[in-house]
Amino acid sequence: MAIRIHPSILAADFLRLGDELARVADADMIHVDVMDYHFVPNLSFGLPVVERLVAGSPLPLDVHLMVDDPARWAGDYAEAGAHSVTFHAEAAADPVDIARGIRRRGARAGLAIKPGTPIEPYLPLLDEVDMVLVMTVEPGFGGQSFLASTMPKLRRLREAVDATGLDVWVQVDGGINEDTIGEAADAGANTFVAGSSVFGAEHAGDQLALLRARAAQHAH
Ligand SMILES: O=C(CO)[C@@H](O)[C@H](O)COP(=O)(O)O
Numbered sequence: 001m002a003i004r005i006h007p008s009i010l011a012a013d014f015l016r017l018g019d020e021l022a023r024v025a026d027a028d029m030i031h032v033d034v035m036d037y038h039f040v041p042n043l044s045f046g047l048p049v050v051e052r053l054v055a056g057s058p059l060p061l062d063v064h065l066m067v068d069d070p071a072r073w074a075g076d077y078a079e080a081g082a083h084s085v086t087f088h089a090e091a092a093a094d095p096v097d098i099a100r101g102i103r104r105r106g107a108r109a110g111l112a113i114k115p116g117t118p119i120e121p122y123l124p125l126l127d128e129v130d131m132v133l134v135m136t137v138e139p140g141f142g143g144q145s146f147l148a149s150t151m152p153k154l155r156r157l158r159e160a161v162d163a164t165g166l167d168v169w170v171q172v173d174g175g176i177n178e179d180t181i182g183e184a185a186d187a188g189a190n191t192f193v194a195g196s197s198v199f200g201a202e203h204a205g206d207q208l209a210l211l212r213a214r215a216a217q218h219a220h
């Protein structure tokens with residue numbers, strides 16, 4: 001199974017963003033956390049910044065929308081050129097409609113759930129999305145500890161994805177480092193967001209290689 005590592009630029013040095021992107025050239029995509037101070041108690045950046053990132057990033061963008069009104073915003077991020085746009089189920093009255101809008105604009109559609117949100121209601125929607133993100137921390141901040149309590153839900157999702165035969169990516173986000181990535185891979189994740197463990201490393205390229213190797217040891 002392919003393993004993908006997406007460094008989260010929330011942990012990057014924004015004064016030197018071009019250099020920071022060059023440090024993670026071996027990654028698969030760049031994870032971009034959009035926070036609106038309503039869905040989560042933190043504020044990051046929005047569409048104008050993401051438009052600049054699309055223009056300047058050597059890697060495709062994996063946008064994680066932590067916003068109250070994804071029905072209003074998700075299409076705009078797809079239109080701006082994000083490769084993937086992920087929105088939260090908790091903020092979506094009609095997730096299928098949002099996912100279809102993202103796909104119609106040529107991006108991959110991702111559906112995210114917080115640690116306390118059950119996966120069961122969303123399993124019938126798997127054919128409408130390209131990725132499901134199981135948050136392994138409460139969304140809002142980088143640098144938090146991995147919540148192993150989310151692993152049974154991840155296993156359930158992996159079983160359901162395999163049963164459909166669809167190539168839906170299973171993503172984890174939050175507290176992923178060399179000590180936790182194996183457990184998440186073992187539970188069925190194949191797409192890993194890592195912020196502080198990659199950008200906080202002296203040699204980000206070596207850290208990416210270590211994360212890949214640890215995930216591969218546990219991959220299905
Ligand atoms: O979406 C989020 C947090 O809400 C994440 O993408 C974090 O940015 C990941 O950071 P680390 O836990 O890897 O430091």
Ligand SMILES: [Fe+2]
Binds near residue numbers: 008031032033064193
């Ligand atoms: Fe994220």
